[in-house]
Amino acid sequence: MSNPMKENQITTDPTKPAQRMRAGGLRIAAMPWVIAGLFLLVMPFIFTDNSAITIMNQMAITIIFALAYNMLLGQGGMLSFGHAVYAGVGGFACMHVMSMTDFFALLPLPVLPLFGGLFGMGLAMIIGSFSTRSAGTVFAMISLGVGELIAACSVIIVAFFGGEEGVSGDRTYANPFFGVEFLHQIEVYYLIAFWLMLSALLMYLFSRTPIGRMANAVRDNPERAEFLGYSSRWVRFYSFIFSGFFAGIAGGLFAINYEIVTEENLNTASSGVILLVTFLGGVGFFFGPIIGAIAFTLLQTVLSLQTELWAFYAGVLFLATVMFFPGGLAGLLMMHVPAIRLGKASGLIVPYLKTLIPALIGILGLSALVEMTFHFRHASVGDEEMTVFWTTFDSHTVLPWAVAIAVTVVAFAIMRMMLPTLRTAWAEANTASSTSQGGAA
Numbered sequence: 362m363s364n365p366m367k368e369n370q371i372t373t374d375p376t377k378p379a380q381r382m383r384a385g386g387l388r389i390a391a392m393p394w395v396i397a398g399l400f401l402l403v404m405p406f407i408f409t410d411n412s413a414i415t416i417m418n419q420m421a422i423t424i425i426f427a428l429a430y431n432m433l434l435g436q437g438g439m440l441s442f443g444h445a446v447y448a449g450v451g452g453f454a455c456m457h458v459m460s461m462t463d464f465f466a467l468l469p470l471p472v473l474p475l476f477g478g479l480f481g482m483g484l485a486m487i488i489g490s491f492s493t494r495s496a497g498t499v500f501a502m503i504s505l506g507v508g509e510l511i512a513a514c515s516v517i518i519v520a521f522f523g524g525e526e527g528v529s530g531d532r533t534y535a536n537p538f539f540g541v542e543f544l545h546q547i548e549v550y551y552l553i554a555f556w557l558m559l560s561a562l563l564m565y566l567f568s569r570t571p572i573g574r575m576a577n578a579v580r581d582n583p584e585r586a587e588f589l590g591y592s593s594r595w596v597r598f599y600s601f602i603f604s605g606f607f608a609g610i611a612g613g614l615f616a617i618n619y620e621i622v623t624e625e626n627l628n629t630a631s632s633g634v635i636l637l638v639t640f641l642g643g644v645g646f647f648f649g650p651i652i653g654a655i656a657f658t659l660l661q662t663v664l665s666l667q668t669e670l671w672a673f674y675a676g677v678l679f680l681a682t683v684m685f686f687p688g689g690l691a692g693l694l695m696m697h698v699p700a701i702r703l704g705k706a707s708g709l710i711v712p713y714l715k716t717l718i719p720a721l722i723g724i725l726g727l728s729a730l731v732e733m734t735f736h737f738r739h740a741s742v743g744d745e746e747m748t749v750f751w752t753t754f755d756s757h758t759v760l761p762w763a764v765a766i767a768v769t770v771v772a773f774a775i776m777r778m779m780l781p782t783l784r785t786a787w788a789e790a791n792t793a794s795s796t797s798q799g800g801a802a
Contacts, residue, residue, distance in 0.1 A: 579596045709787065732749050
């Protein structure tokens, strides 16, 4: 005779299929975080120059800021034009903590970003108490007004913001952390990498909480969320203050890395840049802002060393993303998931090469024309030679223009010829074969 209590008891036998699946699911979920952590550990051994480490530090700080911004835009549907103020105020707060010599000498430097986060959260609680009553245009305009107001205060309230010169400090005055005084960039890199992993993990876990889930519901249909018993205002408010906290963390790390914070850290231009970064990566995916931050930082640092027109190219990239790939770079990658699941992604390789190589050549030719036009119009008198793509020539002669125009036109013409082949391959790759359909039936 069976025992009913024994039958109702929850077993913890690891040989049970369901528990094996749960353990396997945890391992799969943890795998990207482990790979990312190993990647961050190894990067300084591959790129050993101080300039490369500085770029990676900037990249990591931008990733934290973009992920914090995506808590508003991607999860909550709140378009903010002034979110840089929370990162900027967090950075200024950390600089003032650095100036408290006696207190700072007792404080380990890795703890300092917490002060930036708390100041960012405090400001977000004040601003969010009235700005999150509604979303859409009203919220966007309030965020723009608050951003302009605080940016204007930065040159008025000199005691806190330091005026036009900003506030500077010295991170090495902090209490050494296990003997590390953070004198070198590599030490700062690992500090920022630690906060990057911790912040990204906490923001990901937040997106899995009931508030994070409800933020998506409020974004999509606030009336239905209210009908279910959830307050849209409070859901927006909690998302707003947590976003302000992590933005403040990013500001604190910026203060540690550069040891100076100015009005540029909280003005409208910085808010526009983080909007561009987040949208470029893709607001619909958690990892989208990470891709956007990496791409934009490379454009800002590496491309700016090659040309004065890097901001123009960044703007064109942003415009092309908005027009042709609203899901951002992450959305572009995720479009290929159905083809991969059907096992037909390999059929896209050759059509992609036949289309993208001429397109890349055409873009390079068009870039050469833009550079030549800029040099022709703005070069000083007598400066007729220029270098584009490791080739030096006279921009005032006909031959370089003819070659650039011919390369651009021919390359884009070949790309257009290849587009029907790519469309056919794309349709084939995303369609289940008749054999598969028959098997499924």
